Amino acid sequence: MEKKNLERELNVYLANLNVLYTKLHNYHWNVSGLGFFELHTQYENFYNQTSLDLDQVAEVLLSLGYTPMASMKEYLSVATIKEREAKKISTKDSVKEVSEDFKVMLKSSKEILELAEEEKVQAVIDMAAAFIGNYEKTLWMLRAYLD
Numbered sequence: 120m121e122k123k124n125l126e127r128e129l130n131v132y133l134a135n136l137n138v139l140y141t142k143l144h145n146y147h148w149n150v151s152g153l154g155f156f157e158l159h160t161q162y163e164n165f166y167n168q169t170s171l172d173l174d175q176v177a178e179v180l181l182s183l184g185y186t187p188m189a190s191m192k193e194y195l196s197v198a199t200i201k202e203r204e205a206k207k208i209s210t211k212d213s214v215k216e217v218s219e220d221f222k223v224m225l226k227s228s229k230e231i232l233e234l235a236e237e238e239k240v241q242a243v244i245d246m247a248a249a250f251i252g253n254y255e256k257t258l259w260m261l262r263a264y265l266d
Contacts, residue, residue, distance in 0.1 A: 125234045125243065126185045129176060132227050133187055134194035136173035139220055140166055142203050146213045154210040154264075165217070165257075172250065179242055199223060211265065218261045225254035 147162035177187035188194060195202070200220050208216070228250040235243035 125231070125238055125240065126180070126183070128227070128231050128234060129180050129185070129243070130188045130193075131197050131199065132224075132231060133173060133176045133180070134196075134198040135200045135224060135227065136169055136176060137191070137194045138198045138200045138202060139224065140169045140173060142200070142220065143169060143217070145203050145205055146208065146217060149205060149207050150210055150213045151207050152210045158210050158213065162213075162217075168253075175246060179246055182242060183240065199227075214261050214264055218258060221254050221258055221261070225251060225258065228254060 143162050143166035147159060147166065150158050150162065177189075180187040188197070200223055203216070228247050232244060232247035232251065235241075235247055
């Protein structure tokens with residue numbers, strides 16, 4: 120098995136954030152049904168936060184002397200989060216799909232934290248720990264929304 124590399128994993132994370140950013144717009148525009156007003160606003164909050172996160176990841180890559188991916192072609196070639204067709208989706212189904220993507224991001228954040236701890240890269244440790252806390256809280260809120 121190939122040894123995980125911090126630069127590669129951060130770029131995969133960046134790619135996933137970019138795909139997620141687009142998907143969150145898709146949900147924002149195409150969600151329909153009971154709870155629309157709440158979710159329409161919440162998806163905007165999510166994509167605004169994702170925009171900040173992707174900028175932070177890219178800048179951390181640069182600060183470490185790495186080159187962040189910066190094209191859709193590159194993102195789609197490595198992203199583990201998949202695009203979603205632009206079509207209407209119910210509020211409940213959209214929350215389930217967003218939750219699955221956030222679980223991917225949480226798992227990836229934990230893997231990056233572990234790599235950063237092994238390599239003693241404090242900026243990445245701090246960033247990944249913050250991402251973990253954010254995704255854990257958000258996933259709890261999404262579960263509560265579905266109850």
